[in-house]
Amino acid sequence: MTKTQKPPFIWTNVLVLGITFLMAITVVPLYGIRTGFDAFEWTVFGVLLMCTGYAITMGYHRLWSHRAFKAHWSIRVVCAFFGAGALQNSILNWSADHRNHHKSVDNPDVDPYAATRGFWYSHIGWILRDYRSGRHSFIQIKDLERDPVCQFQHRHYLALAITVNLVIPLALGWWHGKLWGTFLLAGIFRIVVNHHLTFFINSLAHIWGRRPYSTKNSSRDNPLLAIFTYGEGYHNYHHSFQYDYRNGIKWYHFDPSKWMIRALSWVGLVNGLRTAPRLAIHKAKLETQRERALNRLEANPALEPLRQRMDEAYQNALTALEAWNSSRQEWLEQKHVALTEKRESLNLELARMKTRYRQMKSDWALQLKQWQQVHRKLMHSMPSA
Ligand SMILES: [Zn+2]
Ligand SMILES: [Zn+2]
The missing domain is CATH 1.20.81 (Receptor-associated Protein)
Incomplete structure (x- = not known):
């Protein structure tokens, strides 16, 4: 492959991301205009969006990638289940990428979603093409490979992803009597919203905002972005103190993932919350x-x-x-x-x-x-x- 030649597409990713996105901007609004979505369909959408969103920020990101706290097996199982539903790969793959991102942030050759390669690449481009063929490394996640929940989720990722994205919305839609409406909103539209909100953390949170804690990398603090990313917008702080279970450290910083972790610690479901001095x-x-x-x-x-x-x-x-x-x-x-x-x-x-x-x-x-x-x-x- 010459330098100017781009690596081949990963067609599964292109098709999944492409079809769901196209449906979200065409079929979903058309259905909404012609038939309309009712409160039940919006509720299933909202609940599944929250579950898959927190599973990524609280589970995949702060718990597994950064070991910012310890969690009871029941929390790990819930995060693994809905995390698979977020369609962002297994915990092991996601965490390996993310630890490489922190270790070599901005390095265009090693950081899997280096913001230095531009908005498109860091947002979604890195997923669409096989940029790292033969260079996937699991060395960084030896600790996670020992977790039976991570192992199980990695082995049965596809079945779990299908359950959350197809079985649950279709079953609830059938029970409610609006099979396609529930599937389009809580299945397709929710996948797309959740995808791009998470992708913004790799793209926008490295481009737009302030750098109060370090100018050594491109990460940014952006309170506006925190609102849409379950609190992950304080990304400059996060890159400086990645093991901290909080991203927004002030009480008024909008960081619902932090509040959720703290609330779970009050009922004993998580412990060992780490904070930076x-x-x-x-x-x-x-x-x-x-x-x-x-x-x-x-x-x-x-x-x-x-x-x-x-x-x-x-x-x-x-x-x-x-x-x-x-x-x-x-x-x-x-x-x-x-x-x-x-x-x-x-x-x-x-x-x-x-x-x-x-x-x-x-x-x-x-x-x-x-x-x-x-x-x-x-x-x-x-x-x-
Ligand atoms: Zn980052
Ligand atoms: Zn991180």
Whole structure:
């Protein structure tokens, strides 16, 4: 194969993706106009969309690909079942690709859906042609091959996919008396919606948005995208701290997959939720801001007088952050000792530590504010000629 020659099509993928997409934009709306969809059909569509969507984001992505938490077998079985229904390959194939994506992000030769190869390639092109013929590697997923649920799903993928996409919508449609309407909406249309919402994470989430945690790769944070992707829009954070079960870390970040995982942990169905240390998160953010400020200084020598103020503010913020973090750590450790040993004598010491931690916290907030003021000034002031 010469360099300009494209690899051959994978016809199964072309036909499945092509036919379902064509039906979703022609037959489905035509049926909707002529016959109409009722509340039952929309409910089956909504429920199956949620089930297959969460099975991918919570199961395939955060549980299996990143081991961000541990799940009871019943949750693994449900995610494996509906995940097969999302028609995005088995857990083993999906996770192998995804771990390669994180390991070699943006590398056009190794990242399976490298955004550096353009929107079309990262969105769907990589699935349509055999770009990696003979280069599929399962080395990254030795741990998953030991999971009986993953093994079973891999072996019976086709049967499970047919059950979710054909048997369930057709059976419910038959029972409801609207066989084709239910199948078109909850089968075909739902597959297409779910496909493209997931594909956006590989394409748009690497093109559109901000990069607060790292500029070393193309991943982006995009709150708007999070709304349509079950919370996966905070992709720059995710690429920086991939083992964190959250993608949106603030309470107000729209990340329903995170809320679902947390809710399941309250009833004991998942545990071992992993989170990135606060210190590392704040440091990554500070470092990225500093990097941008330095680039701007480099490009605008007229802003040079601000350099010293910037360095000082950065150092002060960093010192305050570390002091806050260690005082918090000390306080929490001591609190734990006091709680387990119930030692009265520790209470005074504990109160002193708590006060110190609170002081350090407000000092960090103050230093961060000052750093942000200097940073904003540097980034937005017009360099004088
Ligand atoms: Zn990515
Ligand atoms: Zn990931």
